[in-house]
Amino acid sequence: MARKTFPTSKRAAIWRAHKRLCIYCTELVTFADLDVDHIVPNHLKDKPEQLSKLLDEYGLSNDFDVDGLLNLVPSHRHCNLQKNKKILSKSRVIHFLSIAESKYNKAREIEYKLKEQAKKDNFLISVQIALEVGLTSLNELTQLVNRYEECHNMFEVLTVLPFVNCELKGFMSSLDVESLYDLPILPRTCGLDKLTLVKLISHKEEKIEVVTCSEWVEAVSDGFYALTTNDIKEETLFKNVYSLVVALSQARTPKYSFISDQKVSIANFDLLPVTLLPALSSDSIKELQRLESEGIHIPDLIAQGRVKVVSSSPLTLTLHYDGMGLYLNEILRADLNDDGIEDLLLGSYEWALEGTFGAGGSVALTRLGIDHPFTVTEHIELNVRETWCQAGQSDLRKQPSFRPRRRHSLPGLILDELAKNRHPGKGRGGY
Numbered sequence: 001m002a003r004k005t006f007p008t009s010k011r012a013a014i015w016r017a018h019k020r021l022c023i024y025c026t027e028l029v030t031f032a033d034l035d036v037d038h039i040v041p042n043h044l045k046d047k048p049e050q051l052s053k054l055l056d057e058y059g060l061s062n063d064f065d066v067d068g069l070l071n072l073v074p075s076h077r078h079c080n081l082q083k084n085k086k087i088l089s090k091s092r093v094i095h096f097l098s099i100a101e102s103k104y105n106k107a108r109e110i111e112y113k114l115k116e117q118a119k120k121d122n123f124l125i126s127v128q129i130a131l132e133v134g135l136t137s138l139n140e141l142t143q144l145v146n147r148y149e150e151c152h153n154m155f156e157v158l159t160v161l162p163f164v165n166c167e168l169k170g171f172m173s174s175l176d177v178e179s180l181y182d183l184p185i186l187p188r189t190c191g192l193d194k195l196t197l198v199k200l201i202s203h204k205e206e207k208i209e210v211v212t213c214s215e216w217v218e219a220v221s222d223g224f225y226a227l228t229t230n231d232i233k234e235e236t237l238f239k240n241v242y243s244l245v246v247a248l249s250q251a252r253t254p255k256y257s258f259i260s261d262q263k264v265s266i267a268n269f270d271l272l273p274v275t276l277l278p279a280l281s282s283d284s285i286k287e288l289q290r291l292e293s294e295g296i297h298i299p300d301l302i303a304q305g306r307v308k309v310v311s312s313s314p315l316t317l318t319l320h321y322d323g324m325g326l327y328l329n330e331i332l333r334a335d336l337n338d339d340g341i342e343d344l345l346l347g348s349y350e351w352a353l354e355g356t357f358g359a360g361g362s363v364a365l366t367r368l369g370i371d372h373p374f375t376v377t378e379h380i381e382l383n384v385r386e387t388w389c390q391a392g393q394s395d396l397r398k399q400p401s402f403r404p405r406r407r408h409s410l411p412g413l414i415l416d417e418l419a420k421n422r423h424p425g426k427g428r429g430g431y
């Protein structure tokens, strides 16, 4: 029978798994001088009866693979030749077989890795050649990578976002944030078609009008704020879009979920922190913090008649608490702070039951385990950092807000064209 030759990946795997030592003399063997030796002789494959008898003697099953890693060991060429001249004792053979067995997993792992590396090298060589001969261009490859990235980090936006002439809903990725940032927002809850922000400069009120999220961020970072009741209400939508821009730029597919996997949503109000309840003054914020520290939950407040659940669905929740209304709606589910755990991005809106006040924003919640309640997600900044400088003071305390990097525009979005003359004053659900 002809000498058996093995692929380089198998030879190298056996050699490395045995720490490059010859099995017979236990000295180092170079790869150039390496013989891969069969412990149970290869030539016996031509003499099945003899092979079967031998396998039986060594306590091996009849389907033992003579060419398998359990029967292959590294040796020097000369050691192998010497061995072939004499008959090994049964105990020696069993000893070598046990060594081969102890190296089996390691050898298999090395062989697999070497093969994968070779495939990868071949692929990269092919790509490089294709680029060199002009079979493909860098641009085409970049587009391919972008499309791949886009498809693998798409997240469903669960609420309808009203913009001028269109509503956005559906799957978006970090590639969409720049477009969201520059799309004119339609703040029509109170019939306004733009948002007016003010700032006091030397006791004089300066006004600025904004339509897009980026204009709003710039103005708010510069110390402008909404003053009238209607502007404060409308600003909610700008805050929601901004939080979505931030969330999408950081969104990852979660490794663990204690929300979706446990079929939990904001409808499970017993899991929500009491600090989410509406609070108008710093006193009522302190009151909620006190309740939280005392371990009071929303069901306790329902029992006391202080909280009333007005309506709930898997994506929305409306509560009344101490003369205030609270509306929560789910915007996005994803890992938002790179801890591997799924978070919820929520829009929130609170209003006075007897009065005209209404204001909203966004909050991110997470659930860190099966037995855990919802807690506010850490390490994500959903609000624009405002300058707290009074007129005439320097801008030393001004901090830059999040700004998305420019990518390309709205590829994965569902755009619903709407009639241009939208109902002025038509409210959004729950507001």
Ligand SMILES: [Zn+2]
Pocket (backbone or CB within 6 Å): 022, 023, 024, 025, 026, 027, 075, 076, 079
């Ligand atoms: Zn040797």
